[in-house]
Amino acid sequence: MDFIFLLKKIVSMFLMPFPLGFFLLILGLLFLYKRKFLKAKVMLVLSLTWFFLITYTPFIDQLLYKYETLYPMLKKAPFNIEYIYVLGNGHHTDDTLPITSQVSEIASVRLNEGIRLYQQLKKKPTLIVSGYTGLYDPTPGAVLQKKLLLSLGIHEDKIHLEPAPKDTQEEAKAAKSYIKDKPFILVTSASHMKRAMKYFHHLGLYPLAAPTNHLASIQNPNYFEFFSANALRKATILWHEILGLLFQKIKGL
Numbered sequence: 001m002d003f004i005f006l007l008k009k010i011v012s013m014f015l016m017p018f019p020l021g022f023f024l025l026i027l028g029l030l031f032l033y034k035r036k037f038l039k040a041k042v043m044l045v046l047s048l049t050w051f052f053l054i055t056y057t058p059f060i061d062q063l064l065y066k067y068e069t070l071y072p073m074l075k076k077a078p079f080n081i082e083y084i085y086v087l088g089n090g091h092h093t094d095d096t097l098p099i100t101s102q103v104s105e106i107a108s109v110r111l112n113e114g115i116r117l118y119q120q121l122k123k124k125p126t127l128i129v130s131g132y133t134g135l136y137d138p139t140p141g142a143v144l145q146k147k148l149l150l151s152l153g154i155h156e157d158k159i160h161l162e163p164a165p166k167d168t169q170e171e172a173k174a175a176k177s178y179i180k181d182k183p184f185i186l187v188t189s190a191s192h193m194k195r196a197m198k199y200f201h202h203l204g205l206y207p208l209a210a211p212t213n214h215l216a217s218i219q220n221p222n223y224f225e226f227f228s229a230n231a232l233r234k235a236t237i238l239w240h241e242i243l244g245l246l247f248q249k250i251k252g253l
Helices: 001-015 015-034 037-054 055-066 105-120 139-151 168-178 190-202 227-248
Strands: 082-085 126-130 157-164 186-187 205-211
Touching: 001 105, 015 037, 015 227, 037 055, 037 168, 037 227, 055 190, 055 227, 082 105, 105 126, 105 139, 105 186, 105 205, 126 139, 139 157, 157 168, 168 190, 186 190, 190 227
Parallel strands: 082 126, 082 186, 126 157, 186 205
Antiparallel strands: none
């Protein structure tokens, strides 16, 4: 696996919401140990406030909702679309498990959306699936997604694999090589769509956004849902996208 890619993954892991809060907490305890009480109080209050916010469901849902609604759901696929590109997201090869359990939940949701749009068209488009090999898994995620598509009745000649791309930028480059200048449907998680569209537009491609896997709910919020593990999961997804957009700006995209 590419060392730079692996380093980026490790660094980003420590920049996620929970590790950041833990770092603030450790810093506060360190100041307390050194009897620097004012700094200790500031760091401890910051860490506790941070932990509260990233696990408070109404707060996280409001923030995430803004990202997930930038592009509307694609209810009807245009009749002239020739390609549907479903971005990959995680897998775990285990022949003792059904194929639905080997593809990540997010990848499955994306595939379902791709199939929904695929089935709407009389002239069937090509479904493009991507996904690289894991650190300890030599099987590309794209291969497992193909198996899942075949099990759901998609014809093999309508499936195209992109097993090499390791991230969204590389997926965009693969699309540039295969799709060229033709318009296509781009399927990914709603929270990830803004960053994905930037990569594809930067290469002069013509994606039509089809967001799925919406997680935020702002109707009938439970204002007493504190310290929620689900909120922390959403906060991690949101923070990952914020860091990704910042990284794009640094690269001039």
